Amino acid sequence: MQVKKIIQYSTIILLIPIGLFVLYLWAALSWTYSSGERAGYVQKLSEKGWVCKTYEGELILVSMPGTQAEKFFFTVRDKAVAVKINETVGQRVRLIYEEHKGLPTTCFGDTAYFVTDVQPLDHQQ
Missing domain, CATH: 1.20.5 (Single alpha-helices involved in coiled-coils or other helix-helix interfaces)
Structure with missing residues (x-):
């Protein structure tokens, strides 16, 4: 007992x-801690991780001519969004993201910025 x-x-x-x-x-x-949009050119998007696979990418932010470009590092957890981003590589895009702070491991992504949607900007004019 x-x-x-x-x-x-x-x-x-x-x-x-x-x-x-x-x-x-x-x-x-x-x-969501914060949410917003960033515009620029996707330079890189790759699938990473040993166990927890996420898509990690870089967006080159468009700034004034003659200034150094700034990079925005982001994570994509949804494969459908990653496919849409891959289709727009080389085009000017708007990434819609949410920031989630306090995640304990990189298993959920290397960054705190999770992209939820992408919109091409070159074809809207």
Whole structure:
């Protein structure tokens, strides 16, 4: 009887931190710290990761002529969005993103900026 209670208490002691960690992950992934848009040219998009595969990319931000270009590093978790971005490589695009702070590992992406949509700008004129 004593061993059974020890096993029950041990199980509860293990499940509480795991449950808190899962709750923290859910909160970090579902609440957006900030959101916005960036315009420029996608320079690179590649699939990365050993276990958790994400798409990591670079957007060259368009600025004033004669100034040094700035890079915006981003993560794409949705394969359909990654395909749309690959179709617009070399074109001027608008990336719509959400920033999620506090993610505990790089398994969710190398950056905190998660692109949710892409819109080509060259063909709108």
